[in-house]
C-alpha cells in the first residue's frame with residue numbers, strides 16, 4: 001500500500017499533498033479542542049503504535065504472512081483525528097528513515113492511509129455500532145470497518161496509479177510514470193485486498209479492539225465526530241478528478257495538453273518563474289483518455305454515493321435516537 | 323544436559339557474553355551471580371533458545387542448538403517444552419486477556435482434555451496462591467502478582483529445566499520464603515534449576531553451585547554456592563556486594 | 564499436584580509458525596536502525612554536512628530523479644551513489660542490499676508493461692527507485708534523526724508535529740522492545756499447535772496499545788515535573804562550514820548534469 005516514488009507524477013503528488021493540508025489543519029484543530037495539551041504525548045506514542053502494527057506478521061493460508069495497516073484500529077481506539085496525525089507521523093518516519101513509501105508520494109500515501117482509511121473506517125464503525133447493539137455486534141462492526149476502510153484506501157491507491165499512464169506520456173505515447181492503466185491497476189490492487197489483506201485488516205481491527213475493550217475499557221476513544229470531513233473528502237475527490245467535470249464539456253479523446261497540465265501541473269506552474277518550464281518538462285503530452293476516464297468518473301461517483309448513503313442512514317438513525 | 327563451549331554473544335557492537343564454558347547436569351541447581359550488565363539475562367535468553375550464539379557451541383542433551391536446528395518445528399517445540407523461562411520483567415511475558423488464559427495456554431497446546439487442563443491450571447494457581455486472581459487481566463496486576471502468574475504459566479507445562487531471571491525481585495519477604503521452598507521442592511523432584519540472583523539470604527540451601535560473572539562478561543568462578551557467598555573478597559572485587 | 568514432580572510424556576504436533584520469526588526480524592531491524600544513531604560519529608564527509616542542508620538536498624534530488632527521463636543521467640547518478648555508499652563507515656552492505664532488493668521488486672512490478680507497450684521505457688522506474696532508496700538510506704545512516712526532524716522546520720512543519728515525531732521515534736524503540744519480548748515469550752511458550760494465532764497476535768498488539776496509553780500518561784507527568792509547559796521549540800542551525808560548501812557544489816553538479824544530459 002505504500003506508494004514508492006516515481007510511480008506517480010510530481011504533479012499528482014503535489015495535488016495530494018495540497019489536499020492533505022486542510023485535513024491536517026482540521027485534525028490539529030479538533031485535537032486541540034478535544035484533548036487537553038497533556039495528552040499530546042499520546043499522539044507520538046500513537047504514531048509509534050501505528051508504526052509497530054505494520055511490523056506484526058500474521059499467518060496467511062498457504063504458509064505466507066501478511067500485515068495489517070492498522071489505521072482503522074487506531075481511529076477506533078484514539079479517534080479519527082488523532083489517528084490522522086498519528087498515522088501521518090508513522091508514515092513520515094517510514095518514508096524519511098526507513099525508505100518505505102516515497103517522499104514525494106508522501107502526500108498521496110497520507111491521503112490514502114492517514115485520511116481516507118481512518119475516517120471511512122471510523123464512520124463505518126460508528127454507524128454500524130448503532131445497528132448492532134450488543135457487544136458481539138460491535139466486534140463485527142469493527143471487522144467490517146477494517147475490511148472496508150482498507151479496501152477504500154487500496155482503491156484510491158489503485159486509482160492514483162491507474163490515472164498515470166493516461167495523463168503523463170512522452171512524445172511517443174509511452175507512459176512516464178506508473179505504466180498500468182486503471183483496467184490493470186484496479187484489479188491488481190483490489191483482488192488481493194478484497195480477498196486477503198482486507199480480511200487480515202478486519203480481523204486485527206476487531207480482535208485488538210475486543211481485547212482492549214475487554215481488559216481496559218476506559219482507554220477506548222469516546223468522542224463524537226462531525227461529518228464535515230466527509231464533505232471535505234467528497235470535495236477533494238471532485239477536485240482531484242477534475243477530469244470528471246471537464247469531460248462533460250469536451251469530447252472524448254480531444255484533450256489539449258495545456259488543459260490537463262494546467263489542471264494537474266501544480267508544481268511546474270509554481271516553478272515557471274525560476275526555471276524554464278519547457279526545459280523541465282519537455283514532452284509532457286496528454287493524448288487520448290479513452291474509456292479509462294469513464295471508469296474514473298463512475299468509480300468516484302460510486303464512492304461518493306456510498307458515503308452519501310452512509311450519511312443519510314446515519315442522520316436517520318440519529319433522528320430515531322432523539 | 324546443558325553444555326556451552328566457548329560461547330560469545332554480542333548485541334551488534336556490544337559484547338554481552340565472552341567465551342563462556344559451562345556444563346550443567348540434570349538435576350543440578352545453579353545460581354548465576356554477577357554485577358548488573360554482566361550478561362546473566364543474556365545467558366538465560368541464550369539457554370532458552372530466544373537468541374543464538376555469535377560464536378561457540380550450545381549443546382542440549384547432546385544436540386547442537388542453533389538457528390538452523392530450531393527451524394525444525396517439532397524439535398523446537400520439544401525443546402521449549404523442556405525449558406521454562408521466567409523473564410526478569412514478567413510483564414513482558416504475559417499476553418493473554420486473563421490470568422487463567424495465561425496459565426492454561428501451555429497445557430491446551432499439549433493436547434490434554436479440558437478436565438486435565440483445568441486440573442493443571444487449578445493446581446498451579448493454588449500452588450502459587452493466586453486462584454483469586456484468575457479472571458483478572460495480567461497487565462494491571464502488581465509486580466509480585468505478575469511474577470507469580472508468569473511462574474504459574476511456566477510451571478503449568480512442567481518443564482525439566484527451569485530458568486529464572488532474578489525471581490526474588492519485587493516479591494515481599496513472605497513470598498520470597500515461599501518461592502525458596504517451592505524451588506527446593508522442584509529441585510528435589512529432579513528438575514534442573516538455573517537462576518540469576520542477588521538475594522543471597524533468601525536462597526540459602528537452595529543452590530549447591532554458583533557461577534560468578536565479571537563485568538567483562540566472562541565466568542571468573544564456578545564453585546559450591548556456600549564457598550562463593552562466603553568469599554567476601556571475591557564478591558567485593560567484582561562489585562557484587 | 565503430583566504431575567509437577569514427574570516428567571511428562573509429550574510429543575508436539577507440527578505447525579506453521581514462521582510468522583513469529585518474521586515479526587522478530589522486522590522488530591529487530593527497526594530497533595537496530597534506531598540504535599545505530601547513537602553511534603554516529605561526526606567524522607567523515609557525509610557525516611559532517613549540515614543536517615538541514617542534507618535534508619533539502621534529498622528533497623531536491625528526489626524531485627529531479629522523478630522528473631528525469633534520461634537513463635544515462637540516472638545510471639551515472641546510481642553509480643555515483645553506489646560509490647558514496649561504499650565510502651560509508653558502516654552498513655554500506657545493508658544499504659546496497661536493501662536498494663537492490665527495492666530495485667528488483669520494482670523491476671518485477673513494471674516488467675509486464677514491456678509487453679503492453681512493446682517498449683522498455685518503463686524500466687527506467689526501477690533505476691529511479693534504486694537511487695531514491697540509496698539517498699534516503701544515506702541520509703538516515705549519516706544523520707541523527709533528531710537533527711533531521713528538527714530540520715523539517717525549514718519546510719514549515721510545525722513544532723508540535725516535530726515533537727510528535729521525536730516521541731514516535733523513541734517509542735518505536737521502547738514499545739518495539741515490549742512487542743519483541745512478548746513475541747519471544749509467545750515463541751518459547753508455543754509447544755504445540757496454536758489454534759488462535761490471530762487472537763494471540765492481536766492480544767500482543769492490544770497489550771502494546773494499553774502499555775502505550777499508560778506510558779503516555781506517565782510521560783506527561785514526568786515532563787511536567789521537569790518543567791514542560793506544552794511549548795516545544797527546536798531551533799534549526801543553518802551555519803555552514805567548509806564541508807557544506809563542498810557538498811553544495813556536489814549537489815549543484817548533480818542537478819546541472821540533469822540539464823546537461
Ligand SMILES: Nc1ncnc2c1ncn2[C@@H]1O[C@H](COP(=O)(O)OP(=O)(O)O)[C@@H](O)[C@H]1O
Nearest residue numbers: 333336337338357358359360361362363364365
Ligand atoms: N537488547 C539489547 N541491545 C543491546 N545491548 C543489550 C541489550 N540487552 C542487553 N544489552 C547489553 O548487554 C549486556 C548484558 O546485559 P544483561 O544480560 O541484561 O545483564 P544482566 O542481566 O547481567 O544485568 C549489558 O551491557 C547490556 O547493556
Ligand SMILES: [Mg+2]
Nearest residue numbers: 362363410487
Ligand atoms: Mg538481567
